[in-house]
Amino acid sequence: MEAPPIPGDLLLDIFRRIHDPADLVRTSVACISFRRLIANSSFLRQYRKLHAPPLLGFLDTRKDFQPAEPPYPSASAASAVALAADFSLSFVPAPACDWVVEDIRDGRVLLGRSYLKFGSTVKLMEMLVCDPLHRQYLQLPPIPDEMYRGIWMPRHTFLVPQPEEAAEETSFRVIWMARRGDKLVALVFSSTTGQWQAGPSHSWSNSFEGLLSLPGAITFSRPYFAYGCFYWMTDCREKLLVLDTTRMEFSIADAPPQAIDSGPLNVAIVEAGEGRPGMFVLPHDTYDLSFIIRRNNGGSSVRWQLEKTISLGFPYSFAGSTGRHLFLEYSGDFYSLDVKTYQIEMVCASKTNHSMFWPRVYTNFPPSLLSSPTVASGTEKQNLEQGGAAAQVHSRHGEISADVSAGAWRSG
Secondary structure, eight states, X not given: OOOOOOOHHHHHHXXXXXXXXXXXXXXXXXXXXXXXXXXXXXXXXXXXXXXXXXXEEXXXXXXXXXXXXXXXXXXXXXXXXXXXXXXXXXXXXXXXXXXXXEEEEXXXXXXXXXXXXXXXXXXXXXXXXXXXXXXXXXXXXXXXHHHHTTOEEEEEEEEEOOOTTOSOTTOOEEEEEEEETTEEEEXXXXXXXXXXXXXXXXXXXXXXXXXXXXXXXXXXXOOEEETTEEEEEBSSTTEEEEEETTTTEEEEEEOOHHHHHSOGGGEEEEEOSTTOEEEEEOOTTOOEEEEEEEEEOSTTOEEEEEXXXXXXXXXXXXXXXXXXXXXXXXXXXEEEEETTTOOEXXXXXXXXXXOOSSOEEEESOOOOSSSSOOOOSSEEEXXXXXXXXXXXXXXXXXXXXXXXXXXXXXXX
């Protein structure tokens, strides 16, 4: 007898349990009904909540890309992306060498280059967000003069992760952070509105009292993201700078003693589980890695507690983090450390005799920069004019068929 059809709800439950995105894509091409279920945006959002995005490799400021290699789980997808994407960024406004990689998030790359305004010595930042896989970029409008007035350097620019509840996967935000007097200012660009907006600043002065009164420019470490917040170590090493991207509020948190004795480059933040941030600290003159978790002792009392000490055996350096994974570099080779198991696994080996320059983690297949992405020959423009502000999306033809998993994972 012919077996009765499997109900759609049961199929979705089965599909959600498929761990490898590449296997999910293979399942989607089995028949039209499977494809319809898997390509549904609601299902894809649920799937991404259950499964961490694939690590595809590392990209540095010189645009060198190092893909994950076997036996790392995402090696096949990483190899396909390395073949299909244009990491030389030849599709962005020339000369490509002028653009510097500022940040990478969800498969998108934030680029910046400085220019002189009206022949003065004040340097502003020209910025764009690009998608190396689809060879598309979105030119950000200039920061309005009234927002830029009084800004001090240095500045920090980075992409904000997409919230899980976001309805439009192609939307993103860029934060441009700098100092204005005794305040720290964050200007936010939204791809939804196409405009720059100033975040609330009325409470910043109190938050940074004592810190921003220090002479000279305040510098920050590499930003780390965990549970909706960015974390930085500051020049004042006993303090952590925290930016809550949900409420768009800054705050100052006490750092653990281990971090105070170390340097900003030897501190990394991860997600330790149950909404608690965890901190890895690599002290000076030792290869022992300390893992510390921030715990709430009830009420407003919060303290850092040493969870585990891991003997590395080699002078590793931190290369970023995503979720519960910390990434380490040693002599150009990259490794991942799982917070739950404390197992160190090799991601890829160096193909050159030199280390990458300021490498950043490259994860996930981007949902492109357009609501309905199309790839066409030549150059294509779309003006996003809302509220008087404009941004431009450009796309160039590229070979993206190296691996079907890239397309289905990003948008279905």
